[in-house]
Amino acid sequence: DKYYLSSYQIDYNPLQKMIRFQYECPKPLMKVQIYKKDGEEFYTAILVDNGKLFDPTYEVLLRSEKKITGTLPHMAIPTSLINSDIHKRLTSMLNDLGDGFVQKISEIILNEKKDLTIILSIGRKPSSAFLGKEYWPEKVTKLNEIIKYMQEKKTIPTVINLTNSKKVVVKFSDSI
Numbered sequence: 001d002k003y004y005l006s007s008y009q010i011d012y013n014p015l016q017k018m019i020r021f022q023y024e025c026p027k028p029l030m031k032v033q034i035y036k037k038d039g040e041e042f043y044t045a046i047l048v049d050n051g052k053l054f055d056p057t058y059e060v061l062l063r064s065e066k067k068i069t070g071t072l073p074h075m076a077i078p079t080s081l082i083n084s085d086i087h088k089r090l091t092s093m094l095n096d097l098g099d100g101f102v103q104k105i106s107e108i109i110l111n112e113k114k115d116l117t118i119i120l121s122i123g124r125k126p127s128s129a130f131l132g133k134e135y136w137p138e139k140v141t142k143l144n145e146i147i148k149y150m151q152e153k154k155t156i157p158t159v160i161n162l163t164n165s166k167k168v169v170v171k172f173s174d175s176i
Helices: 057-064 086-097 134-152
Strands: 007-013 019-022 028-033 042-048 073-076 107-111 116-122 125-131 155-161 168-174
Touching: 028 057, 028 086, 042 057, 042 086, 073 086, 086 107, 086 134, 116 134, 125 134, 134 155
Parallel strands: 028 073, 073 107, 125 155
Antiparallel strands: 007 019, 028 042, 107 116, 116 125, 155 168
């Protein structure tokens, strides 16, 4: 079998005559497009659960081993922000949410002004959430609660505006 190791550690205990192997094989979270200002030139990477960006062949390898069967959500981030810790903050936020919410995410867009937009697919219909520049973990928690509530009521929010952390504006669409 082929496995992609991001890091490994080998320890030997001479008293117990035991070798211990510790491997790190991170879980892929999203396909990332790192784009230049004009948007015509971009690079592709895979964001994994430890916040690192891997070569796109990582996804190909995991698909050939049938470790990934569904589609990965997309994320767009400008090259000017790639050396910051923003993608690590986003990774931490996504890891805290759990797989149920992350599976509803179709795309995450982060622009040069650090405005975050999350496009969800709920019942095969799109819903856009505008989160603004700050307080993302709190806003995403609110977003998750809104989505759960709306699904219970069998309605689909088309637009959810969370840019102001004090109020939430929701525009509705058709029923599920």
